[in-house]
Amino acid sequence: MNGYAPTWRLPITSSDRVLFEIQRAIVEGEIPAGSKISEPELARRFSVSRAPLREALARLERCHLIERTPNAGARVVTLSHEGLISLYQLREELEGLACRLAAEHMPHDEIEEMQALLNRHLETQRVREGESYYQEAGDLDFHYRIILGSKNPYLINILCDELYFLVRMYRVQMGMNGPRVSRAFDEHKAILQAIANRDGELADLLMRRHIGASRRNVEIQLQNTRKEHD
Amino acid sequence: MNGYAPTWRLPITSSDRVLFEIQRAIVEGEIPAGSKISEPELARRFSVSRAPLREALARLERCHLIERTPNAGARVVTLSHEGLISLYQLREELEGLACRLAAEHMPHDEIEEMQALLNRHLETQRVREGESYYQEAGDLDFHYRIILGSKNPYLINILCDELYFLVRMYRVQMGMNGPRVSRAFDEHKAILQAIANRDGELADLLMRRHIGASRRNVEIQLQNTRKEHD
């Protein structure tokens, strides 16, 4: 299970299974960024034929985890500073929109469920301070639910199915946990409150700030590492 | 040829060829919206095996022209009012961002080329008044170039590769030419001028207005047809 696919189709085929495995392997760096993908090798590794494997590769390309060129094969994407910034730019815009739409369309019970969820996150976060994995899971879950609350199928597809694996990959492999752990919860709470008040404009603004803060945080982090390398 | 793929990979395989043909057929309604896709039938029709056909289907799903469910096959998407509105919401946001980025990153020569292009469009539009196909082509071309000018690869991919076939499908099959033909050129000119002045904020605003006007135009058009049906 990838753990975050919002609404996954059933039943699950071999191609799905292989897709999940490779997604996880790439996101966690088990298959290194930039490395070449060998179809026969992966087919053997997962004990399937090349047909379902290629189906899985097609979907990996869709979520930007690999890049394919005809007759030349596939490579795992190489992470770059520019790529990360481009990703953040998109997320600011799209998740801002998601907030505005969620304020309009998200049903009451989903909002209440999120508030309960946020309280639970706050507790567990106080207990196990710094356990970044759970913190990351909670953060992604929060963003996921808002996106789903927008009820815009194209927006949901782009963010949850196509972009978020890349987001996770950058987080894991570039070690993004930073000093924003505690502030994020307050920001989440404010965003959710705006949605509960059906104030789409404010929710939009707060989400853009929330992601924008992450982006600027990342930018200075990248500048520092760049200076270290000089 | 789809005619608008921004940067198409070479060489072209059978799967690419089939993809182009089916894309065109679906966009132009030759394969009706909502109809079921038969893999053996299409394979015969295009004289290829099912392997490249399925590859093409996977990519058709990626640009939202078909929907697949495991073990049940694929259907051409059904157009709906809600879907069209969702699409416009996304475009407002994404193309607004594209404008802001284009104002920052688009090189001078590309801007000059667009200005020349716009003048040419204005002339041909005056000559052959109402030839909606060329007008549509010109409009799409304008939007394409701005998107490419943003230099954000994810944004480019989403808009040019995944969303614009749907936009074209809605335009063709719902007959969107409306009374906005002449105003669109002035709006295009203003947007381009803002980009040339490196005023990203203004370009963003103008583009949102430009697409928002289309959306509202479509909304009242849809309300009218809905009333007629009552």
Place this chain on the structure above:
DNA sequence: GACGCCTTGATTGTCGACAATCCAGCACCA
């Protein structure tokens, strides 16, 4: 010694056939 061509090996793209699954229609039963 450097450049270009050809051969060779491996990889990808495509094919036809088989296995697993689903859907429509019918018989059967309460």
Place this chain on the structure above:
DNA sequence: TGGTGCTGGATTGTCGACAATCAAGGCGTC
């Protein structure tokens, strides 16, 4: 008569093998 389970046909998912294409290394030539 309405609902339920089964069966046959068709469709999809998967497989192994072949053909087309590309990349690397050796050879010959300038």
